[in-house]
Amino acid sequence: MPLLEKVTIENIGAEGKSIARVDNVVVFVKEAVPGDVADLQVFRKKGRYMEARVVKYHSYSDQRTEAFCKHFGICGGCKWQHLPYERQLFYKEQQVVDAFRHIAGVKIPETMPILASDPTTLYRNKLEYTFSNRRWLLDEEAASDIPLEHTNAVGLHVPGRYDKVVDLEKCYLQDSPSNEIRNFLRELALEMKLSFYDHKTNEGLLRNLIIRTSTLGEVMVILSVQFDVPELYELLEAVKIQFPDLSSLMYVINPKKNESLYDQDIICFSGRDHIFEQLEDLKFKIGPKSFFQTNSYQALRLYQVTREFAGLNGDEVLYDLYTGTGTIANFMAAHASRVVGIESVPESIEDAKVNSQLNGIENTSFFAGDMKDIFDESFIAQNGKADVIITDPPRAGMHAKVVEQILKMSPGRIVYVSCNPATQARDVELLARSYKVTRIQPVDMFPHTHHVENVALLELI
Ligand SMILES: C[S@@+](CC[C@H](N)C(=O)[O-])C[C@H]1O[C@@H](n2cnc3c(N)ncnc32)[C@H](O)[C@@H]1O
Numbered sequence: 001m002p003l004l005e006k007v008t009i010e011n012i013g014a015e016g017k018s019i020a021r022v023d024n025v026v027v028f029v030k031e032a033v034p035g036d037v038a039d040l041q042v043f044r045k046k047g048r049y050m051e052a053r054v055v056k057y058h059s060y061s062d063q064r065t066e067a068f069c070k071h072f073g074i075c076g077g078c079k080w081q082h083l084p085y086e087r088q089l090f091y092k093e094q095q096v097v098d099a100f101r102h103i104a105g106v107k108i109p110e111t112m113p114i115l116a117s118d119p120t121t122l123y124r125n126k127l128e129y130t131f132s133n134r135r136w137l138l139d140e141e142a143a144s145d146i147p148l149e150h151t152n153a154v155g156l157h158v159p160g161r162y163d164k165v166v167d168l169e170k171c172y173l174q175d176s177p178s179n180e181i182r183n184f185l186r187e188l189a190l191e192m193k194l195s196f197y198d199h200k201t202n203e204g205l206l207r208n209l210i211i212r213t214s215t216l217g218e219v220m221v222i223l224s225v226q227f228d229v230p231e232l233y234e235l236l237e238a239v240k241i242q243f244p245d246l247s248s249l250m251y252v253i254n255p256k257k258n259e260s261l262y263d264q265d266i267i268c269f270s271g272r273d274h275i276f277e278q279l280e281d282l283k284f285k286i287g288p289k290s291f292f293q294t295n296s297y298q299a300l301r302l303y304q305v306t307r308e309f310a311g312l313n314g315d316e317v318l319y320d321l322y323t324g325t326g327t328i329a330n331f332m333a334a335h336a337s338r339v340v341g342i343e344s345v346p347e348s349i350e351d352a353k354v355n356s357q358l359n360g361i362e363n364t365s366f367f368a369g370d371m372k373d374i375f376d377e378s379f380i381a382q383n384g385k386a387d388v389i390i391t392d393p394p395r396a397g398m399h400a401k402v403v404e405q406i407l408k409m410s411p412g413r414i415v416y417v418s419c420n421p422a423t424q425a426r427d428v429e430l431l432a433r434s435y436k437v438t439r440i441q442p443v444d445m446f447p448h449t450h451h452v453e454n455v456a457l458l459e460l461i
Contacts, residue, residue: 131189
């Protein structure tokens with residue numbers, strides 16, 4: 001594979017990949033930023049593009065800034081810290097505009113400036129740390145002959161390495177007491193000589209630590225271990241004493257090879273088995289398995305934009321497709337005559353109903369099922385035709401059958417919320433048969449990453 005010398009990085013494109021151009025061939029580069037000049041080693045060549053990694057920098061871009069986290073560069077948490085926040089916002093907005101121009105090929109109204117996140121650090125309400133007995137070694141440790149005391153770690157994965165974990169000292173993603181709990185557990189586990197999980201052999205006790213927080217100051221801790229031993233309860237008791245204000249302390253014994261907890265019993269050790277979050281005057285009950293937007297501050301802004309775009313006057317039948325735990329449906333309920341939420345995960349639908357009850361909302365109904373199967377003519381006959389649809393699908397976007405059904409139903413407005421502008425633009429191209437894009441509002445939910453959320457309003461032509 002060729003080595004490309006002294007190449008200037010020009011731009012950042014979809015999925016946050018940097019872009020250079022050599023002899024009219026596009027080269028995607030992972031680490032560099034626009035303005036860097038570097039030698040690039042190509043590792044993949046396709047017809048119209050190549051993928052390469054930087055092997056040597058000749059000069060650094062003046063767009064760069066100093067990363068504020070000591071773990072930056074190794075940790076997979078926030079890969080854009082070397083770009084000033086203003087530049088991050090610029091490239092995120094550009095991703096949305098490019099997707100609509102090049103993929104949807106539709107005329108778009110002037111994009112409203114992306115809604116910046118406030119705060120830009122400590123913004124996550126859920127973080128999952130991993131225990132591993134294969135700590136990522138710092139250069140000086142790897143080069144040293146002195147034997148290491150241990151190689152245990154608890155933190156976030158090294159990108160592309162399922163077994164290697166960065167031993168985090170301070171993480172800027174989640175507010176206190178997240179760092180304190182993780183560090184306390186690490187120290188105690190080392191002192192008690194408990195084993196950290198080996199992701200290659202599937203041996204070891206300690207597996208994951210999930211911490212959920214809310215803007216109300218509530219904290220849920222879930223410790224995942226591979227097997228049941230008395231030391232587990234000693235550990236939990238110590239956490240309970242050290243952090244007496246926890247709202248919920250839970251554990252799970254997961255003997256499976258994979259880490260997913262969705263099919264596992266999560267047991268309450270102390271406190272409640274849920275925490276609460278609040279957006280405006282609505283309360284949301286969040287269990288250990290419940291989905292909730294990860295940045296509560298921006299979730300509120302995202303839903304406010306969605307509500308504004310929906311333009312409800314109180315008389316409408318509103319459908320909330322891919323409703324999750326019904327957050328959008330409940331947030332909109334006071335502004336519509338009826339709200340119908342659909343979602344594939346039955347437990348989420350149960351949460352959605354609980355959240356309606358909790359807030360005294362009586363005009364919502366929720367249904368579990370795969371969207372492409374459940375959202376059909378007979379469902380619409382039973383639940384009524386929507387005047388407005390809000391759709392917030394997963395990254396893959398909507399199934400073509402779902403898009404067809406929306407076109408058939410032809411609501412006056414569609415508010416399309418998306419975490420992937422590329423699939424959103426693909427679906428908008430199909431909807432453009434009958435709809436015109438009249439407003440677009442990107443929202444930054446994940447500072448220091450390339451991810452961007454976008455809300456588009458489509459109106460029936
Ligand atoms: C981006 S989330 C939406 C979250 C929700 N609107 C909120 O703001 O909390 C996408 C949701 O789509 C659901 N989902 C994924 N595939 C689905 C399918 N084929 N049919 C129905 N729902 C699906 C997921 O379970 C997830 O809850």
